Amino acid sequence: MSANRAFDEIWGMDEGHGGRPEFTELADWIRNTPPAELERRQQAAEAAFRQLGITFAVYGEEESSERIIPFDIVPRIFTAKEWAHLSEGLVQRVEAINAFLADIYGERKILDDGVLPPELILANPQFRGILAGQRPPHGIFAHICGIDLVRTGPKDFFVLEDNARTPSGVSYMLENREAMLRLCPELFEKFRVRHVDNYTDMLLETMCSVAPNGARSQPVCVLLTPGHFNSAFYEHSFLADSMGIELVEAADLEVDDDFVWMRTIEGRVKVDVIYRRIDDDYIDPLIFRPDSMLGVPGLIAAYLAGNVALVNAPGTGIADDKAIYSYMPEIVRYYSGGEAKLPNVETWRCREPEALKYTLDNLEKLVVKLVDGSGGYGMLVGPTATKQQIENFRAALIAEPHRYIAQPTLALSTVPTLTEKGVAPRHVDFRPFVLSGAEGVQIVPGGLTRVALREGSLVVNSSQGGGTKDSLILRETAEDAAGGQG
Amino acid sequence: MLSRTATSLYWIGRYVERAEFTARLIEATVRLDALSPRPAGQAAWESALLVAAADHEFNATGEPKTPANVSRYLTLSQANPSSIRSCLDAARSNARAVRTALSRDAWEAINRAWLGLRGRVNTGGSQATLALVESIRAEARGFEGALHRMLRNEAYSFISLGAAIERADNTARLIDVKYHLLLPEGEKVGGLVDRDQWTTILHTVSANTAYRWLYRDGLKPWLVADLLILRPELPRSLLASSEEVVTHLGYIGKRTGLQGEADRLARQRHMMLGRASIDGIFGRGLHEYLTSFIVENARLDRAIGKQFRFG
Secondary structure, eight states: OOGGGSOBTTTBTSTTSSOOGGGHHHHHHHHHSOHHHHHHHHHHHHHHHHHHTOOEEOTTOOTTOEEOOOEEEEEEEEOHHHHHHHHHHHHHHHHHHHHHHHHHTTTOHHHHTTSSOHHHHHTOTTSOGGGTTOOOGGGOSOSEEEEEEEEEETTEEEEEEEEOSOOOOHHHHHHHHHHHHHHOHHHHHHSOBOOOTTHHHHHHHHHHHTOOTTOOSSOOEEEEOSOTTSTTHHHHHHHHHHHTOEEEOGGGEEEETTEEEEEETTEEEEEOEEEEOSOHHHHOTTTSOTTOSSSOTTHHHHHHTTSOEEESOTTGGGGSOHHHHTTHHHHHHHHHSSOOSSOBOOOEETTSHHHHHHHHHTGGGEEEEETTOOTTOSEEEGGGOOHHHHHHHHHHHHHOGGGEEEEEOOOOOEEEEEETTEEEEEEEEEEOEEEEETTEEEEOSOOEEEEEOSTTOOOOOGGGTEEEEEEEEBOOOHHHHHHHHO | OBHHHHHHHHHHHHHHHHHHHHHHHHHHHHHHHHHOSSOOHHHHHHHHHHHTTOHHHHHHHTOOOOHHHHHHHHHTOSSOTTSHHHHHHHHHHHHHHTGGGSOHHHHHHHHHHHHHHTTOOOOOSHHHHHHHHHHHHHHHHHHHHHHHTSOSSHHHHHHHHHHHHHHHHHHHHHHHHHHHHHSOTTOOTTSSOOHHHHHHHHHHTTOHHHHHHHHOSOOOHHHHHHHHHHOTTSTTSHHHHHHHHHHHHHHHHHHHOOOOHHHHHHHHHHHHHHHOOHHHHHHHOHHHHHHHHHHHHHHHHHHHHHHTTOO
16 A cells, blocks of 8 residues: 555645645645744644643553643635535434344344344344344434545545444544634635534533433433543543533442432432543443443443433444444435435455455455454554564454455545654545534534644554544535536 | 532641642742842741741752752642642642633632643742742732632632631741741740841741731731731731631531531630730740640641541
C-alpha cells in the first residue's frame, strides 16, 4: 500500500497538480501560509488543549498517562453535495440498526426469514438474552451512533465500522472547531461552513425525547461516567457541562424500588434518563460482571421496569459486532427495502471455510481484525506487518477462526497534513455522530476526522499515534441547489 | 448538588489553601534563613517543618535537615502528603472529578499550577526555590480570582468554606509553633526576642504592612498575636476565617434550606472570638487556647461533612 496512489481530498490524485477545483482556495492557503506559521498555530491550539485538560489516558502506559491527541491545523473539507450523500446513507444505516435491534430483541423476524444465521446472534456474547422482549422507551436502542467512514476516491465512501455502544470523540469535533475559529479565522471567510456547536443541544433534546412515560415534563438527565481515570473523562465532563446536566459516578446513584436516584446534598433526586458512558458489561454488577465497581446495582431492573431510559440502551453491542458488520448490507436491505447507500468494505468472515482459506492465503495483503476488538488493538495490517506478526496471526486464525474477519487493505484517502517535512498527504477516516430520538434521526453537519500521522500508516486510532483534524462541511451554494434540481 | 461534588469542592478549597500556605511558609523561611547572622539554616527550616506538621514524617526519612532537603520535602516530595505537590495533585484530582462544577478559569489555574510542578525533581538554590514558590502563589491568586468570578452558587460556597477552614487551621498552627520556638520555657512574653522571627510570621501571612497600619507601633509579640487571632480586618486571622465560615454556611443554608450542627458550631465559635481579648487569651495560656481552637476547627470540619452528606 503506498501513499502516493491514494486519492487526496484536496490535491486530487496527483499531489500538487490538478487539485480539486472546489478547494483551490484551501490549496492556495496551504501553499501560501509558511509551515512555521502553521506550526505556530498548531502549537497554540495544542497548548490550549493541554491547559483545558483535553487529555486521554493510554492504557498500559504509566509515564505521561495523560496525553493530548495531536491536533492538525490543516482542515478537511466536504462539499454540501458530498455531505448530502453521506447523511442520506447515515440516516438509512442508523434507522436499519435501530430496526434490527428492536427486531432481534423482539419478534426476531430477520432470523425467521433466514437473513443471517441465528447462532451468530443468539450465541454472541454481545447479545443480552436477559433483555429479550424488552422495548426501551420510545422503541429506540441506539440513540447515539458514531459511524466510521473511509474513502478511496471522489465518490467512493465506505462504512468501516458502526459504533453503537458508547462512541467517543465528539468533544474533539467541537473543540477542534473552536480552535480553528480562533487560529484560522481567514478560512471561515473563504468558506461558508455549517455550524457544529448545537450538537450538545441536539443531544439533550434527544435524551429528553426518550424519557420514560410518566417522567416529568422536564426530565432529570444525567451523564454516568466510570470516573476521572477513564480515558474519555474529559469528554464526559465536557458534554455534561455543555448540556447543564449532572456528571455522576456509580456511587452517586442508587436504585430503590426499581427507580434510580442520585445522592445530593439535599437528599435524593429521581433520575429519568441516563447517558451512560459505561459498557454493558460493567453497568450493573447484579446482571453482568459481578466484580464491576463502576456499575449501579439494580440499574437493569429499573430499566426493565421502564422507569429509566438508558442512552444507549443495553444490548446495542450486537449491532456493531464485527461479525454482524459483514451482514449489514443484508440488514439494511431487509429493513429499508433498498440497497445500502453507503456500502460496506468487502469483508471475509473467517468462520466460513472458504473465506478462511482466502484469508490465510493472502495474509500479507489483508487487514485482519478480532470481531470483538476495538481501538486498533488485536489487529493485523498485513502489508506493514513483520513475518513474525503474520505467523502469529496465522496460528490464531487457525485456532479460532470465528473470532476474526479480514478486509482488503484500502487505499484510504489522504488530506494534506502538517508534518516535520512540511505539508504532506496523510491517511484519514471520518466519524460523524448520528442521533436518534423520539422525533427521528438528526446529524450535526460535521464529525471527527482522524489522521494517521506517520507516513504511509493506515492506523488512525489515538491509542496508536493518530491525530485529529477539524472537518468543515460547506453550506449549500446557489449552484449546488440548481445542480440538485437539474 | 451531588454530595460527591460538594465533598470534592470543599477539598479543592482546602488543598489549594494548604498549598498556598506552604508556599508562603517556604518563602518566609528562605528570607529568615538569609537574614540570620549565623548559619541559622537548620533552626529556621526545623520550625517550618513544625508549622507544616511534617516534622515526624521528615525525621523518618533520615535525611539531614538542610535547607535544600527541607524545602524539597515541603515542596515536591510525594512521600509528604502535605507537600505542595501532593496538595496540588489532590486538588487537581478532585477538580478533574468535578470539572463541570468549576469555571474554566478556576480549573485552568489549578491545572497550570499542577503542570508547573510536574517533572520538577529539585527546588534548586534559594533563588530558584523563591521563583518556584512565587509561581505557585501566583497560580493560587489566579485561582482565587477565578473563584470570585464564578457564579455565586453552592459550588463557590463549598470551595470557600474548605479554604476558610483550612486557613483557620494554618494560622493557628503558625502562631502556636512560632511562639513556642520564640519563647523558651519560663520566659515571659515581651522578653528579648528575635525581631526577624516576628517579621517571618507576618511575612507568612502577608501582614507586614497591615501590622504597621493597624498598630503604628514597633513589633510587639502580643500585638502580632492580636492581629493574627482577633483582628477582623486581616483576612487570615482566626476571627476573619471564622466569620467566613459562618457566611458561607449561611449562604448554602439559604440556597438549599440545609442548616444544622455545623451552623451552630460555627456561629458559636465566631461569637466567642468576637468577645475574646488578647489579654484574656494570654492569661489562659496561648498554647492551650490555640490547641483547643485547632480541635474545635476539626470538629466543625466533621460537622460540615455530616450536614452535607459528604462521602
